[in-house]
Amino acid sequence: MSSTSKSTFIDELVVPGDVILDLEKLESETIKLGDGLRQDCDVITVTKAGRLRFLKPNKYWVESSHKRYVPCVGDTVLGIVVDSKADNFLVNIKAPVLALLPVLAFEGGTRRNIPKYEMGTLLYLRVVKANNNMNPELSCMDASGKAAEFGPLKDGCMFETSTGLARMLLSSPTCPVLEALGKKLSFEIAIGLNGRVWVNAPSPAAVILVSNAIVSSETLTGVQQKIMVDKLMQRLQ
Amino acid sequence: MEFVSPEGLRLDGRRPMEMRQIRAEIGAVSSADGSAVFEMGNTKVIAAVYGPREVQNRGQQLNDQALVRCEYSMANFSVGDRARRPKGDRRSIEISLVIRQTMEACILTHLMPRSQIDIFVQVLQADGGTRSACINAATLALADAGIPMRDLVTSCSAGYLNSTPLLDLNYVEDSAGGPDVTVGILPKLDKVTLLQMDAKLPKETFEDVMELAIQGCKAVAQYIREVSTQNFIFLASVSQLSVIRNLSMLHISYLLAQTNEWSI
Numbered sequence: 001m002s003s004t005s006k007s008t009f010i011d012e013l014v015v016p017g018d019v020i021l022d023l024e025k026l027e028s029e030t031i032k033l034g035d036g037l038r039q040d041c042d043v044i045t046v047t048k049a050g051r052l053r054f055l056k057p058n059k060y061w062v063e064s065s066h067k068r069y070v071p072c073v074g075d076t077v078l079g080i081v082v083d084s085k086a087d088n089f090l091v092n093i094k095a096p097v098l099a100l101l102p103v104l105a106f107e108g109g110t111r112r113n114i115p116k117y118e119m120g121t122l123l124y125l126r127v128v129k130a131n132n133n134m135n136p137e138l139s140c141m142d143a144s145g146k147a148a149e150f151g152p153l154k155d156g157c158m159f160e161t162s163t164g165l166a167r168m169l170l171s172s173p174t175c176p177v178l179e180a181l182g183k184k185l186s187f188e189i190a191i192g193l194n195g196r197v198w199v200n201a202p203s204p205a206a207v208i209l210v211s212n213a214i215v216s217s218e219t220l221t222g223v224q225q226k227i228m229v230d231k232l233m234q235r236l237q
Numbered sequence: 238m239e240f241v242s243p244e245g246l247r248l249d250g251r252r253p254m255e256m257r258q259i260r261a262e263i264g265a266v267s268s269a270d271g272s273a274v275f276e277m278g279n280t281k282v283i284a285a286v287y288g289p290r291e292v293q294n295r296g297q298q299l300n301d302q303a304l305v306r307c308e309y310s311m312a313n314f315s316v317g318d319r320a321r322r323p324k325g326d327r328r329s330i331e332i333s334l335v336i337r338q339t340m341e342a343c344i345l346t347h348l349m350p351r352s353q354i355d356i357f358v359q360v361l362q363a364d365g366g367t368r369s370a371c372i373n374a375a376t377l378a379l380a381d382a383g384i385p386m387r388d389l390v391t392s393c394s395a396g397y398l399n400s401t402p403l404l405d406l407n408y409v410e411d412s413a414g415g416p417d418v419t420v421g422i423l424p425k426l427d428k429v430t431l432l433q434m435d436a437k438l439p440k441e442t443f444e445d446v447m448e449l450a451i452q453g454c455k456a457v458a459q460y461i462r463e464v465s466t467q468n469f470i471f472l473a474s475v476s477q478l479s480v481i482r483n484l485s486m487l488h489i490s491y492l493l494a495q496t497n498e499w500s501i
Binding site for chain 2: 013014015016017018019036038040045047048049064066067068096097098132133
């Protein structure tokens with residue numbers, strides 16, 4: 001009966017409503033559910049379309065790619081300032097509700113030196129609080145209170161992709177498209193897990209090339225990505 | 238009028254228990270968070286979902302669940318007679334409401350409080366069964382948008398003409414004035430979320446007709462499942478991910494983003 005403790009759907013495509021596990025068949029062990037799964041009485045059902053993933057010993061989640069973002073503590077995101085209030089900046093991070101960025105959440109932030117961000121400023125941020133009942137809270141510092149790389153992103157160009165592509169770009173080892181681009185060009189990139197990507201390079205042509213390469217890499221395999229980058233590079237020269 | 242010939246064929250050549258050909262496509266509207274086109278024979282419907290996003294009208298905000306809004310409209314060119322239809326006529330308001338209630342029953346609205354989900358459905362070509370087609374299109378669009386749902390709702394209609402239960406009525410059969418039973422089900426949970434009938438039917442007959450409609454729903458469900466898994470564009474390299482640093486009970490994120498710099 002040892003095989004019953006593992007779902008038979010692992011690495012398969014699942015859609016909402018699929019039952020992946022029957023808790024009655026489990027032998028009193030703990031399982032951890034991630035994104036896209038929920039417990040419905042004695043069974044675990046799927047709530048999002050995607051691929052079911054399993055990580056030993058007991059973690060399950062559904063991996064999917066969407067245009068909207070669900071905030072999660074620790075994620076780094078790209079946000080756009082929408083409004084500023086006395087205590088907070090309101091930031092759009094593509095989440096269900098606007099996120100709050102406290103005016104003191106900057107390195108060495110005091111009442112005296114409050115940063116002035118106009119509406120539309122693009123910021124590289126970290127999610128520090130995320131739960132259903134509150135607006136997500138952001139910070140411009142890393143966990144140790146340093147500015148790190150967080151803060152406003154000047155110049156360059158931002159474009160929106162899916163959350164899946166953003167995760168792919170951040171994966172380790174470095175994803176093929178970025179590796180191929182990095183060998184030929186020098187550019188700066190900031191990737192938010194909310195599906196926003198910012199690119200900056202010395203020349204506008206390079207910015208456009210990098211953006212195009214990233215956008216079109218979503219459905220390609222590693223080898224295809226490299227070929228695509230090579231083709232784009234030929235056009236540049 | 239004879240809707241079922243003595244050979245047992247309907248006006249468009251189908252058998253009484255035969256459905257029209259269905260076709261679906263995900264991702265038809267690039268600016269929407271989720272979208273789909275759904276066709277049942279000559280009926281063609283497009284659906285777009287936006288959200289969950291901020292509530293536009295603060296007065297409507299719900300503190301314990303998401304606000305679901307639905308707008309149904311018919312393109313002017315969708316029917317033969319090109320009559321002007323005012324945007325908020327009674328029929329479209331009623332269908333908007335029906336679709337909204339059906340979708341609300343399957344969306345886990347409590348997971349996204351204080352937000353709003355907009356569903357827009359438009360009939361591009363009307364040939365009977367637009368209500369069902371709209372619900373099926375909306376389901377696919379919601380699945381594409383990644384909105385958490387209990388199940389994929391599907392819908393299908395059935396009628397009763399010439400003492401024969403007929404599955405998936407087309408426009409001619411629909412306008413014959415006979416009963417038209419539209420059923421929406423949650424196929425995995427085996428629950429009915431929508432049941433509408435425009436005329437009277439004896440109890441026994443009604444059960445037959447409804448059973449037929451449910452069979453239709455299940456056939457649609459099978460197809461919708463195929464489409465949503467097939468069309469699920471998946472990132473080849475994500476499967477090779479080796480580092481997972483952050484795994485919380487609710488969400489899993491892969492890697493902390495860093496502003497990396499690549500240079501030659």
